[in-house]
Amino acid sequence: MASSSDPSMETAAPHAAVTAERKLNPDLQEQLPKPYLARALAAVDPSHPQGTPGHDARGLSVLQQHAAFFDRNGDGIIYPWETFQGLQAIGCGFPVSFTLAIVINLALSYPTQPGWMPSLLLSVHVKNLHKAKHGSDSETFDTEGRFDPSKFDAIFSKYGRTQPNALTKDELNTMLKANRNMYDFIGWGASSLEWKLLYSVAKDKDGLLQRDAIRGVFDGSLFERLQDSKKSS
Template sequence: MAAKSSEKGSNNGKESSMADVYRGELTPLQRHVAFFDRNKDGVIYPAETYEGFRAIGAGVPLSAVGAAFVNGFLGPKTIPENEKVGPFKFPIYVKNILKGKHGSDSGVYDAHGRFVPEKFEEIFKKHAHTRPDALTAKELQELLQANREPKDFRGWLGGFTEWKVLYALCKDKDGFLHKDTVKAVYDGSLFDKMEQERKAKKESAKKK
């Protein structure tokens, strides 16, 4: 009994240590992923990523594939040194999310996970040809092509997946992905807003 109690205490200590990331101010990059940490213990497991995707309106297939991809892609990079993780768990550690930052990206997050306004504005100055405040599917593809670094296949895949999922979930009825929506992704506020809007719609539907 004593051994089990000690082990449980040790695990609680680890969880508390990982959750400490929320005691201070999160970087924009950390806020970007923190939405998927559903229990706010500092560690995001695939089941939480799946739940997060469902909460913002993604269907079951997209949520399942998205969770497998995101955690499989980012998780191993964020595991702290000397941390032992069971097979196929693929946890993402919010504190270390900067280590999961891939190449061939827009540069809107700097090397410290901070938001770079100039790089954000550059996206629309260079690629928003139809409207200055939105991107079409074709313009988004142009952006992805421009961001590609030679032979950075992992970065290409990461960028492609992130932007295509965002476009699928957030484009308007005319096929435009709006600038304020993209900015809200980068500052970490979009997903919470989407979840609250979905909850409000469900509550409204129940009252009818």
């Protein structure tokens, strides 16, 4: 919290307890250049000011990079069978992969179509992925698919109580509830599905979802690491 000598810089209001409970990082400006500037090509934080080392953005927005792992043939279109293959590659079992492939493509297909006609094959067009962004999320992705470092950092400053750079299962559930927009039932469900799936495949041996795993899911580099780990094991 900022010095009381400058009230305009305070991040907690005395009569709004939630602002003191969900803290912000007042030093982020010193830890990362221009943390308020949403990045189009790299998922950055103080430990990774240039983004993920060795991760090729290929000119894609960070949101597009997040989904590109599931574009198994690299043609810019993701079909349900590709989503299924990608989910299996990161360690999901057959029933989960099969069900989620249908659910995910069913939800994302129509908003990303280049025209008004729906796709009978439930194709998802990566170039239009920003049109499928849902509410009740962390807002780390802006509406154009850029990565907002300040919103990403707030995930941990607000909810990382056990460890400053990780989330427990309970802290994750607290965040999901806190991010809910009123009557946004689709957003509630989508956020819960995404984060709980992430927790199931990326939590560490202590049951913590580490900051770097979460950052890696935003630019898709986590999926590549999980795939490589599964292959090697």
